[in-house]
Amino acid sequence: xxxxxxxxxxxxxxxxxxxxxxxxxxxxxxxxxxxxxxxxxxxxxxxxxxxxxxxxxxxxxxxxxxxxxxxxxxxxxxxxxxxxxxxxxxxxxxxxxxxxxxxxxxxxxxxxxxxxxxxxxxxxxxxxxxxxxxxxxxxxxxxxxxxxxxxxxxxxxxxxxxxxxxxxxxxxxxxxxxxxxxxxxxxxxxxxxxxxxxxxxxxxxxxxxxxxxxxxxxxxxxxxxxxxxxxxxxxxxxxxxxxxxxxxxxxxxxxxxxxxxxxxxxxxxxxxxxxxxxxxxxxxxxxxxxxxxxxxxxxxxxxxxxxxxxxxxxxxxxxxxxxxxxxxxxxxxxxxxxxxxxxxxxxxxxxxxxxxxxxxxxxxxxxxxxxxxxxxxxxxxxxxxxxxxxxxxxxxxxxxxxxxxxxxxxxxxxxxxxxxxxxxxxxxxxxxxxxxxxxxxxxxxxxxxxxxxxxxxxxxxxxxxxxxxxxxxxxxxxxxxxxxxxx
Ligand code: FES
Numbered sequence: 001x002x003x004x005x006x007x008x009x010x011x012x013x014x015x016x017x018x019x020x021x022x023x024x025x026x027x028x029x030x031x032x033x034x035x036x037x038x039x040x041x042x043x044x045x046x047x048x049x050x051x052x053x054x055x056x057x058x059x060x061x062x063x064x065x066x067x068x069x070x071x072x073x074x075x076x077x078x079x080x081x082x083x084x085x086x087x088x089x090x091x092x093x094x095x096x097x098x099x100x101x102x103x104x105x106x107x108x109x110x111x112x113x114x115x116x117x118x119x120x121x122x123x124x125x126x127x128x129x130x131x132x133x134x135x136x137x138x139x140x141x142x143x144x145x146x147x148x149x150x151x152x153x154x155x156x157x158x159x160x161x162x163x164x165x166x167x168x169x170x171x172x173x174x175x176x177x178x179x180x181x182x183x184x185x186x187x188x189x190x191x192x193x194x195x196x197x198x199x200x201x202x203x204x205x206x207x208x209x210x211x212x213x214x215x216x217x218x219x220x221x222x223x224x225x226x227x228x229x230x231x232x233x234x235x236x237x238x239x240x241x242x243x244x245x246x247x248x249x250x251x252x253x254x255x256x257x258x259x260x261x262x263x264x265x266x267x268x269x270x271x272x273x274x275x276x277x278x279x280x281x282x283x284x285x286x287x288x289x290x291x292x293x294x295x296x297x298x299x300x301x302x303x304x305x306x307x308x309x310x311x312x313x314x315x316x317x318x319x320x321x322x323x324x325x326x327x328x329x330x331x332x333x334x335x336x337x338x339x340x341x342x343x344x345x346x347x348x349x350x351x352x353x354x355x356x357x358x359x360x361x362x363x364x365x366x367x368x369x370x371x372x373x374x375x376x377x378x379x380x381x382x383x384x385x386x387x388x389x390x391x392x393x394x395x396x397x398x399x400x401x402x403x404x405x406x407x408x409x410x411x412x413x414x415x416x417x418x419x420x421x422x423x424x425x426x427x428x429x430x431x432x433x434x435x436x437x438x439x440x441x442x443x444x445x446x447x448x449x450x451x452x453x454x455x456x457x458x459x460x461x462x463x464x465x466x467x468x469x470x471x472x473x474x475x476x477x478x479x480x481x482x483x484x485x486x487x
Contacts, residue, residue, distance in 0.1 A: 004036035005159065008177040009168055013039075013158050014046040019397030022368060035175065043155040079182045080165065084219060087246045088164050110142060167245035171195070172214060172252045180245040183221055186211075187240040194321045194392035196256035196297060202241045203291045209240040216249030259297055259362050264355070267292050269326070271350045274342070281378075281412040282330040283317070284342065286352055293323035294354060298363055298389030299382045299457075299485075302356030304328065306346065310338040315459075316357070317381040319388035326354075329381040329412075361459065361485045363389055369455045369481070370398035372447070374468060376439065376460025377405050380413065382485060383459050387420065391427075400428040402446065404439040404460075440467045444475065452476060459485040 007025070011018040021037070024030045030037060030045060080088070114135065121131040166179040169186060178193035180186055187209050190197045200206035204224025213236040224242045240253065256262050272285040286304075288294055296302070298320055305311035318327035332343050363386055371390060375383040380403055390399060401420070405411055411431050421429040434442050456472055458465050465484045472482055 003039045003159075004033060005039055005042075006168065006170065006177055007032065007035060007037060008179075009159070009162065010037035010039075010042050012162065012179075013155050014042055017397050018394040019368065023397060039155060039159065046155065081183055084183065084244070084246050085164065087217065088167070091247055092160060092163065110138070114138065163248070167216075167248050169245055169249045169251060171197075171255065172250060174255055176255065183244045185221060185241050186218070186243055186245055186249070186251070189245075190240070190253075191323060192321045192392075194319065194389055196262070196295070196320070197240065198254035198256065198261075199241060199295070201291045202293060204239055204242045205291070207239065210237050211240050211251045211253035212237050214250040214252055216251075217246040218243040218249065219246050256295075256297070259300065259357075259360055262295050262297060262300075262357060265292075265294060265357075267294055267354045269294075269352050269354050271346055271348055271352055272325070273348055274330075274346060277329075278412040278414065279409045280332045282332060282343070284328040284330050284346075286326045286328065286354070288324050288326065288354070290324065294326060294357070295323060296320050296357035298385040299361040300357035300359040301382070302354050302358070304338075305353040305355070306338065306341055307351060307353055309341045310336070311353075312336070312338040313358075315359075315382040315385065317384050319385060319392055321389065321392045329378060331378055359485070361386075361457070361483060363393075363395065363457075364455065364483065365390070365393050365395040367455065368396050369453055371396055371400070372451070372454050372456045373399065373401045374443065374456060374458045374460075375401070375403045376458075376464040376468075377410060379459030379461075379464075379485065381459075383457065384413065384416075386457055391420070391424065398426045399424070400430060402430045402432060402443055404432045404434055404443060406434060408433040440464070440471050443468065444471050447475070452478075452481075454481065456482045457484075458482065 005013070007021055008018055011021040014021065021030065025032045025037075030041060117131050117135050117138075121128045121135070124131070162179075166181045168177060168179050169190065170177045171190070176190075176195050178190050178195060180189040187197060187199055187202065191199075198208055200208035202209075204222055205226055207226040207228075210228070210232070218238055220242060221244050222242045224239055226239060228237055228239070240251070267288050269286045269288045272287045275283045275285065277283055294302070294316075296316055299315070301313050301315040303311055304314050314328045314330075316326055317329045318325065330339060330342055332339065359382075361382055373383045373387055383401070383403075387399065387401060390396065401417060403411060403417065408431075410433070411417075414431060417429045417431070420427050430446060432439065432442055432446070454477070456477065458468050460468070469482050469484060473479065
């Protein structure tokens with residue numbers, strides 16, 4: 001009578017990363033049944049997961065806190081509304097009734113079996129011992145039910161709470177999963193989980209976020225101008241930007257499988273702020289209109305134009321999971337019209353034209369191999385975007401970052417990288433200031449012996465990239481495991 005849950009939910013319940021759980025499934029430590037995990041087995045493996053009443057409150061407060069943070073940052077998320085909560089509680093109530101009925105039927109069967117065994121033991125003296133053994137085994141099994149109940153209580157309580165506070169969405173055909181909290185739109189939740197869902201206006205006008213419900217219930221959170229035809233409505237199509245998930249959902253939805261699926265865009269955005277980093281670097285923060293966000297994949301670049309002044313190709317240094325708030329790294333030492341204008345004249349609310357995205361240096365998230373990110377100097381910008389995207393997607397549990405710079409002060413986001421290493425158990429950060437030494441040589445010396453399973457992402461100058469690629473190949477790393485910023 002144990003329940004099967006998805007890998008994402010199981011990881012959430014056990015308090016571990018999805019990558020960690022997937023590794024345990026690969027290694028046979030946990031069994032999965034067609035991508036689902038048995039709650040009973042999970043509870044046995046993680047008996048210490050403690051979910052007392054206080055934790056429930058803490059979690060509720062956390063969700064409310066997150067919601068108010070989002071509200072402060074311009075997003076209008078709230079905890080689930082009463083109607084959604086009632087629908088979820090109703091579903092759980094139906095399950096409870098069904099489970100109670102099943103349990104009473106099973107107890108009935110046990111009682112009948114006990115009395116049949118008793119009768120049999122008196123009428124079949126030669127089999128009496130075997131029957132008595134069977135009786136005592138049955139009684140012991142029934143007794144252990146109540147012990148098991150307490151063992152599984154924490155994880156089942158967590159599961160119930162999560163099912164009330166958030167709905168889980170699985171996308172077909174990719175099998176990607178994410179949670180929808182509060183009354184967030186399905187689209188917004190999918191994007192902030194790092195998925196490249198198809199969309200256009202985010203506002204109910206273009207119809208590009210159309211998806212088909214395979215199972216589950218949704219609720220409209222905004223009226224939309226785009227009109228679904230009668231056939232589409234009957235088939236279960238909805239706009240993901242205008243609906244939230246009431247229950248767990250399975251949706252058939254389009255996702256960008258590669259950079260080729262991302263359309264070329266032209267967006268007028270606004271300067272939010274210019275933040276000095278260490279040394280000579282600055283972060284340019286840009287905000288797009290809510291209804292015209294930048295669809296891109298981590299690692300790609302765009303053409304940034306200051307109207308009437310100059311333009312420059314810049315890698316987006318932030319995660320595509322926040323497509324409205326973009327970051328670019330500016331090296332103030334560059335002596336060109338674009339950089340000079342940014343450092344001396346640009347101010348908040350100035351308009352910026354963005355065209356793109358372009359570039360093939362993107363994450364191959366379909367393969368859960370351990371990842372080595374290598375950034376030479378300012379090649380850190382696309383690497384930062386890739387690292388953040390890999391963390392959001394939880395594609396692998398084993399990542400390392402090697403950032404190679406001439407001098408220590410060139411590690412312009414050193415603390416940021418250290419905070420990644422602090423926050424993630426299996427993220428290793430290796431800063432290298434190479435001075436007059438050969439950076440590629442130092443890098444190769446710092447790598448472990450057997451890295452044939454790893455994927456390598458390299459960003460830097462053309463010569464740094466090709467030298468590193470050759471050195472890795474000489475170490476036996478296959479060409480298809482090396483991804484570089486240049487074509
Ligand atoms: S993104 Fe345009 S209608 Fe949903």
